[in-house]
Amino acid sequence: LVVLGIETSCDETAAAVVVGGRRVLSSVVSSQVDLHARFGGVVPEIASRAHVELLTPVVAEAMLSAGVEPHDLDAVACTVGPGLVGALLVGVSTAKALSLVWDVPFVAVNHLEAHLHAAFLEEPDLQLPAVVLLVSGGHTMLVHWEEMGRYRLLGQTVDDAAGEAFDKVARFLGLGYPGGPAIDALAMDGDPTAIAFPRPMLDNGYDFSFSGLKTAVVNHVRKNPDVATADVAASFQEAVVDVLVAKARRAAAEIGAKALCIGGGVAANSQLRERMLGVCVDDGLQAFLPSRAMCTDNAAMVAAAGWHRFLADGASPLDLGAEPNLRLPVV
Numbered sequence: 001l002v003v004l005g006i007e008t009s010c011d012e013t014a015a016a017v018v019v020g021g022r023r024v025l026s027s028v029v030s031s032q033v034d035l036h037a038r039f040g041g042v043v044p045e046i047a048s049r050a051h052v053e054l055l056t057p058v059v060a061e062a063m064l065s066a067g068v069e070p071h072d073l074d075a076v077a078c079t080v081g082p083g084l085v086g087a088l089l090v091g092v093s094t095a096k097a098l099s100l101v102w103d104v105p106f107v108a109v110n111h112l113e114a115h116l117h118a119a120f121l122e123e124p125d126l127q128l129p130a131v132v133l134l135v136s137g138g139h140t141m142l143v144h145w146e147e148m149g150r151y152r153l154l155g156q157t158v159d160d161a162a163g164e165a166f167d168k169v170a171r172f173l174g175l176g177y178p179g180g181p182a183i184d185a186l187a188m189d190g191d192p193t194a195i196a197f198p199r200p201m202l203d204n205g206y207d208f209s210f211s212g213l214k215t216a217v218v219n220h221v222r223k224n225p226d227v228a229t230a231d232v233a234a235s236f237q238e239a240v241v242d243v244l245v246a247k248a249r250r251a252a253a254e255i256g257a258k259a260l261c262i263g264g265g266v267a268a269n270s271q272l273r274e275r276m277l278g279v280c281v282d283d284g285l286q287a288f289l290p291s292r293a294m295c296t297d298n299a300a301m302v303a304a305a306g307w308h309r310f311l312a313d314g315a316s317p318l319d320l321g322a323e324p325n326l327r328l329p330v331v
């Protein structure tokens, strides 16, 4: 089955063609990062307008570089939520229009489920049950992936998402947007043990909290204006990574997971990747660290998740709209 995937939930306009939920024929991502950078974050109205302009050429390029025609498609899969409502609507309306015009089934995809499926795209032999740490600009969750289509939410953030914490701290330190890559790069020159920032909720449960850590960084810098920014970046990053890794490791041990995976934009973080790999080696777990391109928003993961959904549930109704607050379909 050949699936066209469409993704417009936030600030990436993306389209991809994937065969059998595995073989990526094309994956086109047009990031709007430059458009939003001067505002220090994603501006929803600008994102929606940019999606309107970019989506048609992005879909055309995905189809062209995959070498497929509309009649080759078996489904058009699109992210319907969660995300920014205006941004989502552009993708959903386009996908439904293409579905009608091309007479191809429309499949609604949950963006979070798509992030989970990103793992399988690059590692078809991924073993279940697995623990997946999904850390992005809008989400921080620890998921127990029992079997195909069956997830259990172990914990999530009670305040800021991990990526949001990186972005807010970077903004405070004057490092620009997006903050994650900037902190990651600067931390390489800093001492992660320089400042003992708190490790929020380290030992209790699987929920996360990052807003207190952000405040601790702000307070520390205000009290010590001469502190080296690289040390702040490295120490902050170390605190976040310590918490993420400790909880993922504890969860994997508790459920008897065979594999540990990460996903979402923060999964591109070098320190997080290195530490996760170390834990997997120590604990005898299959490690799966998707490439950076597969960690951040893309449409190949949407097409892959859509393929699984289509096989399990068939086509979605065309009167379905965008669902900005959609949750992971947990059991």
Ligand code: ATP
Residues within 6 Å of the ligand: 009, 010, 011, 082, 083, 135, 136, 137, 138, 139, 162, 163, 164, 166, 167, 178, 179, 180, 181, 184, 264, 265, 266, 267, 268, 269, 270, 295, 296, 297
């Ligand atoms: P969501 O997927 O939850 O809707 P989103 O689209 O904002 O949110 P992604 O595009 O997956 O999320 O990821 C963007 C986030 O990842 C940003 O917060 C960014 O700072 C963070 N990020 C990217 N690279 C790194 C890195 N190397 N280290 C830490 N954080 C990073």
Ligand code: MG
Residues within 6 Å of the ligand: 010, 011, 012, 137, 297
């Ligand atoms: Mg994004």
Ligand code: FE
Residues within 6 Å of the ligand: 111, 115, 136, 264, 296, 297
């Ligand atoms: Fe995302």
